Amino acid sequence: MLGLDTNPDCAPVLLKSSTELPEYLVGGTLYRTGPGGVGDSADKMKIKHFFDGFTQNHRFHIKDTSTVEYACRSSCNALKQMYKEGSPDMARVTSFGPRDPCQTYFQKFMSVVKMPLSESNVKTDDGLPADIVNVGVTIKRDITGLVARTDSNVFQILDPVTLEPLTKYNYSKFSGQSLDGQLTASHVEFSADGKTEYNYNLKLGKMPEYVVFSKTDGHITELARFQAPGTYLHSFWTTDKYVVLALWQAEFWGGGIGVPLNKNVLQGITQEWNSERETVFYVIDKDPSKSRDFKTYKGPAFFAFHTINAFEQDGEPVLDVCTYDNNRVLFDFMLDKFKNDMAGVQKNKAFVTRFKLHDGLAQTVFCYDTPLANLELPTINPRFQNKEHRYVYGVNMQDKGQFLFEAIIRMDLKTGETLYFIEEDETPGEALFVPDPESDEDDELAGVLLSVSLNLKTGKSALLVLDPATMTVTARVQMDSKVNYGFHGSWAM
Numbered sequence: 001m002l003g004l005d006t007n008p009d010c011a012p013v014l015l016k017s018s019t020e021l022p023e024y025l026v027g028g029t030l031y032r033t034g035p036g037g038v039g040d041s042a043d044k045m046k047i048k049h050f051f052d053g054f055t056q057n058h059r060f061h062i063k064d065t066s067t068v069e070y071a072c073r074s075s076c077n078a079l080k081q082m083y084k085e086g087s088p089d090m091a092r093v094t095s096f097g098p099r100d101p102c103q104t105y106f107q108k109f110m111s112v113v114k115m116p117l118s119e120s121n122v123k124t125d126d127g128l129p130a131d132i133v134n135v136g137v138t139i140k141r142d143i144t145g146l147v148a149r150t151d152s153n154v155f156q157i158l159d160p161v162t163l164e165p166l167t168k169y170n171y172s173k174f175s176g177q178s179l180d181g182q183l184t185a186s187h188v189e190f191s192a193d194g195k196t197e198y199n200y201n202l203k204l205g206k207m208p209e210y211v212v213f214s215k216t217d218g219h220i221t222e223l224a225r226f227q228a229p230g231t232y233l234h235s236f237w238t239t240d241k242y243v244v245l246a247l248w249q250a251e252f253w254g255g256g257i258g259v260p261l262n263k264n265v266l267q268g269i270t271q272e273w274n275s276e277r278e279t280v281f282y283v284i285d286k287d288p289s290k291s292r293d294f295k296t297y298k299g300p301a302f303f304a305f306h307t308i309n310a311f312e313q314d315g316e317p318v319l320d321v322c323t324y325d326n327n328r329v330l331f332d333f334m335l336d337k338f339k340n341d342m343a344g345v346q347k348n349k350a351f352v353t354r355f356k357l358h359d360g361l362a363q364t365v366f367c368y369d370t371p372l373a374n375l376e377l378p379t380i381n382p383r384f385q386n387k388e389h390r391y392v393y394g395v396n397m398q399d400k401g402q403f404l405f406e407a408i409i410r411m412d413l414k415t416g417e418t419l420y421f422i423e424e425d426e427t428p429g430e431a432l433f434v435p436d437p438e439s440d441e442d443d444e445l446a447g448v449l450l451s452v453s454l455n456l457k458t459g460k461s462a463l464l465v466l467d468p469a470t471m472t473v474t475a476r477v478q479m480d481s482k483v484n485y486g487f488h489g490s491w492a493m
């Protein structure tokens with residue numbers, strides 16, 4: 001299926017823009033990450049879930065106002081080889097979804113005896129190559145370097161130019177702290193100066209335990225530690241003052257025992273939906289002298305992958321998030337369903353919702369949930385991070401059933417109005433906002449949106465530059481190759 005098939009790596013090539021690119025983009029780089037394929041027919045072990053596609057990273061470097069240098073590179077070749085051979089070492093690998101033939105603890109008992117399983121899926125064994133892990137949900141250049149992340153406690157550092165996987169590590173390496181739980185958020189949060197990283201670490205077990213922490217200069221500061229139902233949390237919020245986790249409904253059954261038993265995350269999550277069950281929000285002060293006295297708030301049942309932004313109003317957190325009515329989307333992203341029932345996959349829609357935390361409750365301020373207002377992979381103008389913003393951008397389904405995303409949407413949170421970029425046969429990816437550095441700080445629409453879009457007729461992709469004010473294309477950088485359906489990216493100067 002186009003957008004999922006194996007995409008060959010590409011050495012640097014020069015691409016031409018259809019029209020002049022803004023001067024302020026020159027010297028900058030757009031990084032993208034996502035599955036570069038889901039395996040080949042001869043592989044002895046098969047990927048069954050979209051999220052387990054073999055990561056391929058992409059680099060679009062703006063050389064001048066008319067030229068973009070593009071390259072892409074796989075980052076998990078050693079793992080790919082294990083799938084190809086059906087290696088018994090796969091019994092040590094935890095994937096997101098099930099794989100075929102499944103290789104559970106019980107089925108591979110003999111292998112396990114020969115090669116003891118680590119209790120977690122923290123894959124930092126020295127001596128193993130950096131590309132033995134499949135890490136490719138977010139990619140961002142921060143003070144550590146170019147870092148690829150996923151929801152398990154393992155990161156990959158990539159060369160920012162060649163995209164070569166250089167090393168891998170996890171949070172337990174730092175400061176002797178016990179951050180050895182299996183799960184973290186792909187979407188870490190940073191302080192305004194970019195020097196401090198915030199995340200959580202969840203250790204599954206009989207009594208699942210969360211540690212919320214910050215990391216500055218390689219030093220970990222534990223902010224809070226609490227026991228609560230183990231939940232699949234792909235993102236969370238920070239405001240100027242707080243770190244906020246919402247334990248929405250994607251709970252691991254049996255404390256998470258299903259994860260090591262099945263060697264995947266998905267079959268560890270409770271599929272049954274309880275619309276009466278409240279979501280608990282944990283609000284933790286960033287100041288370690290106050291953080292242990294955290295507060296909790298209760299809100300309605302929902303599921304989410306992505307938070308959007310958060311800020312404080314009258315000292316209380318206001319939280320924007322793309323909410324689903326249930327967590328079926330996790331189970332509907334199986335490749336069989338992608339290939340045979342895209343219309344069914346498109347029934348899973350996320351909508352922009354705002355909660356305000358007050359008096360122990362998470363109150364819904366708005367939820368823009370008309371069907372075509374669906375929005376995923378949300379982004380905003382980064383200048384409005386932790387401030388009240390008006391516009392949210394995201395990928396959008398128009399219910400044509402041809403492919404996953406069919407448009408880019410701009411949602412105006414003040415009026416509820418929507419504006420779309422839609423082009424026949426185009427399936428655009430996440431739209432990243434790059435502000436015009438010369439513009440007024442308050443001008444939320446001053447800048448461009450960058451999105452890599454795949455054309456289903458030509459089988460080729462293009463880097464699109466859009467005007468956020470009109471949602472029209474102002475420049476198109478046509479590629480001679482494709483970028484598969486992907487996840488996230490980032491812009492770096």
Ligand SMILES: [Fe+2]
Pocket residue numbers: 137186187234305306487488
């Ligand atoms: Fe994500």
